[in-house]
Amino acid sequence: PLALKAIAMVNEYLPESYKGDMAAREQMHYGQCLAGMAFSNALLGIVHSMAHKTGAAFSTGHITHGLANAMYLPYVIQYNAKDAAALKRYAEIARSISLKGDTDEELMKALCAKIDALNVEFSIPKTLKEFGIKEDEFNEKIAGIAELAVGDACTGSNPRAIDPKQMEELFRCIYDGKAVEF
Template identity: 55%
Template sequence: AETMPPKLIAHTGMDAMTHAIEAYVSTLHCNYTDAVALHAIKMIHQYLKKSYDGCMEARAAMHDAQCLAGMAFSNALLGIVHSMAHKTGAAYSTSHIIHGCANAMYLPKVIKFNAKDEAAAKRYAEIAEHIGLAGNSTEELVDSLIAELRSMNDKLNIPQSIQNYGAGGVKAETSIIDETEFLDKLPEVAANAITDACTGSNPRIPSQEEMEQLLKACYYDLAVDF
């Protein structure tokens, strides 16, 4: 871990954050997975940026956090952030979308989508409270969590959307994922994401139309209000 390049630290760290958050809201969560998921989220929130900046103590802490997140999702399973990351990863001819970077870009959009489910919204709000975010209602806490994750992406030089996805997963003015190809393949990629193994434990199962809308929101950084 001492010699890991910062970009890899950013992508693997946000992958672990996605593991823990998806495990916490998974339909298969339990007392055992909740405990390790929440603690992993708290540790990643505290240590990822410091690890990215080169602090070796933070890198050691991130080892533990990533293992805890792994313990959570290997028992509670994941959700559609991973379904989308799996199926967009190698779908395009111009470049691969790096897995951890894909998760970081898609997670805020999926949280907003899943928060239409009352039980999921409550659990996202619990995560926000656990890491000390502000909000006077469930909706405000969910939005605080989304804003904090986007802020983490910014600090880690991770793009917020596919339209700003540059070579190696760093922010760029022009995406290396061709827009025309993305739109051409949208129905097929959406259908594949819905049938991904991770979809079944997501708190809200999207229709074909909703999955296409979600993927477009991830390409263009659109608001998710459906």
């Protein structure tokens, strides 16, 4: 499928593209176009909903959309993987980029670890706290942000339903860097 081809290209070319390799950047251009075609048919889910609502929400600095997506993705995968169909799809993605694991759960964890490693390589913070969001401001605003994120157009296509309380809990996991266990 188109999405798996895009994922394979990103996996192969993103690190070298980031380092300035022009041939890798060309391949990333093609990969991002394939990804765009894939998600225009499948929509985006809560990673984007969350990034849409946090970009300019905090006084300590704008969280760019791409950085927010990268930061939030491992946590959202953990959340969505509680849905059996989503877990199988994450395992399929992990297999498509040659990650190892004996079970779908192990493959999903390997996928999260791969994303975490790329985020470290690209200097993307692991948590909102590490990004510099002040805890008092986070606590003051997060319930409203969570409600807005649930109402975002991208939320309806997420593989696992989420309500404002769960969204707030997910944001709290991202703030502190805690595993998503609900």
